[in-house]
Amino acid sequence: MDANTAPSQIEILNLLKLVRPWTMTGSSKVRIGNDYDGGYVLPAQVLHCDAIVSVGVGPDVSFDLVLAERGAKVLQYDHTVEGLPQQHPNFIFHKRGWGARTEGDFLSFDDIFAHLQALKPKRAMLKFDIEGGEYEVLEAIKPEHLAFFDVVACEFHGFEKLHDRRFYEGAKRAFEKLSAQHVPVHLxxxxxxxxxxxxxxxxxxxLEVAYLRHDLDHFPSFSHDPIPGPFDRPNIPGRVDLCINPF
Structure with missing residues (x-):
């Protein structure tokens, strides 16, 4: 494919199909965190996770706090903040970001995964919101590291660049890598x-997407639940939520 050729409409639709949520036969959903930006809707298996990797802390730790209060150790990474807005004994904060390699303010996922393994977790969850850096780091992450996590929650940015072939291909590789061992269950x-x-x-x-590892449930069909669903809340209070039922 010519690198200068813009993706076609069918290519864009096929890309979006990679994040279209599926139904779960044995799992429910829960909302964790506050009622606006910083809260996430996830499969309920997250409540059994004893270790959380949370990348992109920002000014809100309400999500991390709920799981820390349930006994999970929460590894937090963010090079853009000086510290946490709230403390908890189960928080382990690193003033470093997640990068494709370890250098400067960034750690590779190999190093982050080593921190996680030191906790000897039985079940783990990965959450990241890194403002557009997700495509580069997902390119570099090892599939076996990604497969370790029961639940993955992330935010994807930059869709205004989808007309660019290079960006489109990078997004496609990221979505395909996430879908290799996990199934999107909430959008x-x-x-x-x-x-x-x-x-x-x-x-x-x-777009915010939640994934469940494919061996933890059965996924018979695409979901026809409304988007936004009953657990969703507008990230910015006072603004109407975006309806994306066509997804």
Whole structure:
């Protein structure tokens, strides 16, 4: 494929299909964290996780705090903040970000995974919101490291660049890698930004996706639940949530 050729409409639709949520036959969903930005809707298996890798702390640790209160150790990474807005004995904060390699302010996932393994967890969850850096780091992560996590929650950025072939291919590789061992089970559009039109397709600029490892449930079909669903809340209070039922 010519690197200068923009992705076609069918390619964009096939890409979005990779994050379309599936039904779960044996699992329910829970909302963890506050009622706006910083809260996540996840499969309930997360409540059994004893270790959390939380990348991109920012000013809100409400999600981390709920799981720490349940006894989970929470490894937190963020090079953009000086410290945590709230402390907990189960928080382990690193003033480093997640990068494709260890250098400067960033740690590779090999190093983050070593921190996790030192805790000897039985079940783990990965959460990351790294403002557009997700595609590069997912390119570098080892599939066996990703497969270790029961639940993965992340935010994807930059969909206004989907007309660019290079960005499209990087996003496609990221979605495919996440889908190799995990199944998307919840999708929500962050209403902090609006939508962009790419090849005639309206796409939210920010998408939050929750995944469950495929061996932890059965996934018979795509979900037809409304988006937003009953557990979702607008990230920015006072603004209407974005409806993406066509997904």
């Amino acid at each position: 929500h559009a962050n209403n902090a930004l609006g939508v962009v039109l790419v090849q005639g397709i309206p796409i939210p600029l920010l």
